[in-house]
Amino acid sequence: IVDGQKLWDDILETAKFGGTAKGGIKRLTLTQEDRQVRDWFTKACEAVGCSVSYDSLGNQFARRPGTDDALAPITMGSHLDTQPTGGKFDGIIGVLGGLAVLRTLHETKRETRHPIELINWTNEEGSRFAPAMLCSGVFAGVFTEQEALDKKDREGIRFEDALNGIGYRGVAPCGDHPVAAYFELHIEQGPILEAEHQTIGIVTGVQGMRWYEVTLRGQDAHAGSTPMRMRADALVTAARMIDAVQKIALENGPDAVGTVGLIENTPNSRNVVPGEVFFTVDFRDPDDGVVQKMEETFYRIANDLAEKAGLTLELARVWDSPAVHFDVECIASVRRSAETLGYPARAIVSGAGHDAAYMARITPTSMIFVPCAGGLSHNEAESAESDDVTAGANVLLRAVLETDMR
Amino acid sequence: IVDGQKLWDDILETAKFGGTAKGGIKRLTLTQEDRQVRDWFTKACEAVGCSVSYDSLGNQFARRPGTDDALAPITMGSHLDTQPTGGKFDGIIGVLGGLAVLRTLHETKRETRHPIELINWTNEEGSRFAPAMLCSGVFAGVFTEQEALDKKDREGIRFEDALNGIGYRGVAPCGDHPVAAYFELHIEQGPILEAEHQTIGIVTGVQGMRWYEVTLRGQDAHAGSTPMRMRADALVTAARMIDAVQKIALENGPDAVGTVGLIENTPNSRNVVPGEVFFTVDFRDPDDGVVQKMEETFYRIANDLAEKAGLTLELARVWDSPAVHFDVECIASVRRSAETLGYPARAIVSGAGHDAAYMARITPTSMIFVPCAGGLSHNEAESAESDDVTAGANVLLRAVLETDMR
Numbered sequence: 001i002v003d004g005q006k007l008w009d010d011i012l013e014t015a016k017f018g019g020t021a022k023g024g025i026k027r028l029t030l031t032q033e034d035r036q037v038r039d040w041f042t043k044a045c046e047a048v049g050c051s052v053s054y055d056s057l058g059n060q061f062a063r064r065p066g067t068d069d070a071l072a073p074i075t076m077g078s079h080l081d082t083q084p085t086g087g088k089f090d091g092i093i094g095v096l097g098g099l100a101v102l103r104t105l106h107e108t109k110r111e112t113r114h115p116i117e118l119i120n121w122t123n124e125e126g127s128r129f130a131p132a133m134l135c136s137g138v139f140a141g142v143f144t145e146q147e148a149l150d151k152k153d154r155e156g157i158r159f160e161d162a163l164n165g166i167g168y169r170g171v172a173p174c175g176d177h178p179v180a181a182y183f184e185l186h187i188e189q190g191p192i193l194e195a196e197h198q199t200i201g202i203v204t205g206v207q208g209m210r211w212y213e214v215t216l217r218g219q220d221a222h223a224g225s226t227p228m229r230m231r232a233d234a235l236v237t238a239a240r241m242i243d244a245v246q247k248i249a250l251e252n253g254p255d256a257v258g259t260v261g262l263i264e265n266t267p268n269s270r271n272v273v274p275g276e277v278f279f280t281v282d283f284r285d286p287d288d289g290v291v292q293k294m295e296e297t298f299y300r301i302a303n304d305l306a307e308k309a310g311l312t313l314e315l316a317r318v319w320d321s322p323a324v325h326f327d328v329e330c331i332a333s334v335r336r337s338a339e340t341l342g343y344p345a346r347a348i349v350s351g352a353g354h355d356a357a358y359m360a361r362i363t364p365t366s367m368i369f370v371p372c373a374g375g376l377s378h379n380e381a382e383s384a385e386s387d388d389v390t391a392g393a394n395v396l397l398r399a400v401l402e403t404d405m406r
Numbered sequence: 407i408v409d410g411q412k413l414w415d416d417i418l419e420t421a422k423f424g425g426t427a428k429g430g431i432k433r434l435t436l437t438q439e440d441r442q443v444r445d446w447f448t449k450a451c452e453a454v455g456c457s458v459s460y461d462s463l464g465n466q467f468a469r470r471p472g473t474d475d476a477l478a479p480i481t482m483g484s485h486l487d488t489q490p491t492g493g494k495f496d497g498i499i500g501v502l503g504g505l506a507v508l509r510t511l512h513e514t515k516r517e518t519r520h521p522i523e524l525i526n527w528t529n530e531e532g533s534r535f536a537p538a539m540l541c542s543g544v545f546a547g548v549f550t551e552q553e554a555l556d557k558k559d560r561e562g563i564r565f566e567d568a569l570n571g572i573g574y575r576g577v578a579p580c581g582d583h584p585v586a587a588y589f590e591l592h593i594e595q596g597p598i599l600e601a602e603h604q605t606i607g608i609v610t611g612v613q614g615m616r617w618y619e620v621t622l623r624g625q626d627a628h629a630g631s632t633p634m635r636m637r638a639d640a641l642v643t644a645a646r647m648i649d650a651v652q653k654i655a656l657e658n659g660p661d662a663v664g665t666v667g668l669i670e671n672t673p674n675s676r677n678v679v680p681g682e683v684f685f686t687v688d689f690r691d692p693d694d695g696v697v698q699k700m701e702e703t704f705y706r707i708a709n710d711l712a713e714k715a716g717l718t719l720e721l722a723r724v725w726d727s728p729a730v731h732f733d734v735e736c737i738a739s740v741r742r743s744a745e746t747l748g749y750p751a752r753a754i755v756s757g758a759g760h761d762a763a764y765m766a767r768i769t770p771t772s773m774i775f776v777p778c779a780g781g782l783s784h785n786e787a788e789s790a791e792s793d794d795v796t797a798g799a800n801v802l803l804r805a806v807l808e809t810d811m812r
């Protein structure tokens with residue numbers, strides 16, 4: 001059993017790194033705030049008897065030796081980076097919950113056969129550098145290290161330079177060691193567990209998701225003296241596409257979602273007809289076939305709209321993360337642990353992407369969800385109950401130990 | 407007759423202050439680039455025998471004495487600030503054309519009864535600080551000096567601080583002296599003169615224009631795990647409003663225009679449902695009644711859309727510049743000057759706002775337009791012919807002298 005009070009204290013203590021007036025966190029990956037929480041992570045893990053290192057992409061590993069160090073580690077992890085208007089729980093409870101597990105093992109002097117490793121993944125959110133789950137993706141062989149290093153944020157800053165800037169570019173190549181299993185604790189970020197009064201979500205998989213980048217080019221022109229029929233207004237057509245993204249999601253059944261989260265308008269001046277607009281699209285569904293259908297519909301509508309308006313269109317899929325099904329044994333470990341501990345639990349598919357989605361490609365994996373208030377996430381008001389977070393960490397502890405004994 | 411070659415050289419020389427790779431100018435008001443061109447203006451005007459001063463809002467005045475200094479000055483002017491992706495002509499030829507007039511008077515030792523004054527107005531574009539024509543507006547008593555000083559740009563920087571920052575906050579209160587007349591040379595910024603092979607537009611007035619600011623508030627939420635029906639997506643509704651602005655303009659006849667030029671999305675992250683959007687609207691028509699009708703339609707549609715989507719809506723008209731009719735005598739002076747000089751000319755109403763629109767409230771005013779390529783303006787590719795600009799400056803010279811002799 002973990003120390004729930006200490007876990008909650010850790011959550012509140014680290015929330016000050018990038019803490020916002022509204023009680024949320026703004027801790028974009030590879031910023032100074034991220035460096036601060038990384039430094040804290042190192043100290044906290046060392047205090048519970050772990051050796052801490054980081055790899056070439058800044059992924060941090062806190063390792064507790066096993067009795068048989070020839071065995072690959074059983075791993076836990078998540079991320080400490082946040083959205084620009086992020087909350088105190090998304091990603092964070094997975095890392096600090098893992099820390100609580102290590103603390104319990106340390107304080108009870110519990111020996112495990114496998115080494116136990118806690119991982120803080122770099123750039124899970126995908127807000128600063130697209131796509132999400134970038135560095136667990138490299139660890140799992142989905143992207144190359146160089147691809148990650150070359151990513152640029154919207155200001156044009158390279159991932160590698162940002163990583164060097166906070167002093168977290170390690171020498172060990174990302175993905176240099178095998179792992180025996182991976183467990184990730186996370187808030188649900190959706191409304192189901194709370195609505196059904198369940199404490200634990202036994203996560204069976206992650207829905208399929210794809211990201212797109214769209215650039216529309218027309219012509220900057222004077223908003224007062226340019227007749228309507230002479231305009232090539234990139235923003236008006238972008239607006240129609242944004243509307244279409246919502247309609248496409250609504251037409252594709254109860255689970256499909258479609259979002260335009262980011263838009264940049266140029267030159268963005270009140271009396272200039274916009275000449276260029278960049279925006280992103282996010283389509284998801286548990287069924288990859290539905291995602292494919294949404295993509296096809298959007299491509300058709302986008303091409304039509306751009307052509308009718310006389311604009312040039314650049315449209316590219318920049319990320320494709322197909323639906324993931326977690327490991328049967330790991331799922332069973334989570335279910336048994338919740339049962340044994342007496343927590344109400346149900347199976348659930350994740351609507352959000354997680355590092356576990358990539359780790360599942362190289363090692364037996366599952367996740368543990370706990371409820372969050374109103375299903376709200378990626379919001380400064382994101383909130384979870386201490387008891388639920390503690391319950392999740394207890395399930396994590398038990399699932400890790402059960403896996404170690406298998 | 408002015409020295410057209412020198413005028414053209416001045417245009418190219420000043421274009422380096424904020425010059426862009428694409429041949430345009432980015433010289434937002436009260437930036438260091440603006441300071442550089444102001445310093446240049448002072449020297450150039452002193453070199454042709456003028457004394458140069460600036461008032462409490464940074465408006466610059468180059469004054470050439472008359473034989474009867476008890477008379478109020480006949481004034482010319484325009485602006486040297488530009489849009490973020492502005493061209494080399496908008497505003498600039500009005501100031502440098504006025505300089506060419508002063509140079510001719512100086513070199514020919516021509517005496518005038520009235521003092522002649524050339525004005526470089528601060529913040530005409532309205533791109534950094536809304537609204538446009540802010541400081542000619544204060545000069546004309548439409549706004550107070552304090553209102554101007556308190557304006558903030560989108561970064562929250564106050565006008566007064568920016569003005570102090572470039573050292574152009576003078577002591578003379580804005581609007582401290584009467585003027586006898588005002589003439590402004592400008593590119594048309596529209597397609598008519600070029601299409602009809604006219605060299606000179608005799609500007610009879612300026613159309614009515616209104617600006618609005620819209621803020622929509624919903625809720626930041628996770629783009630993957632938030633079901634469509636649980637969203638309060640501010641951007642989707644903003645998109646529908648942007649679409650409506652275009653439709654409203656198209657439905658209101660051949661002259662009406664409607665533009666959303668600026669949009670800011672929050673938190674602007676690929677996987678976050680946008681919780682807040684700010685955007686601007688610009689409606690114009692030569693008939694104020696049509697502008698009024700567009701406003702009413704937009705207010706109704708905006709309220710409907712926000713309500714249906716469960717969003718809160720803030721909607722405010724932040725600028726109202728009614729249609730302007732210039733002075734009959736000044737218009738006649740411009741017409742006669744063009745005729746006498748043998749330039750093909752036609753009457754025209756300005757689609758763009760100009761400092762002349764506010765000066766017309768306190769003094770007899772008219773404007774002189776010259777063609778620009780394709781009617782394109784507020785674009786780095788904005789272009790005009792040297793011969794046309796020279797012709798415009800010659801008409802300006804003659805209209806000023808004729809007014810002086812009246």
Ligand SMILES: NC(=O)NCCC(=O)O
Pocket residue numbers: 090091124125126132133189351352353354628629630677
């Ligand atoms: N868990 C989480 O919010 N990850 C961000 C990646 C996503 O967009 O789903």
Ligand SMILES: NC(=O)NCCC(=O)O
Pocket residue numbers: 222224271496497530531532538539595757758759760
């Ligand atoms: N002439 C000009 O472009 N002025 C800017 C004000 C406006 O018309 O929007």
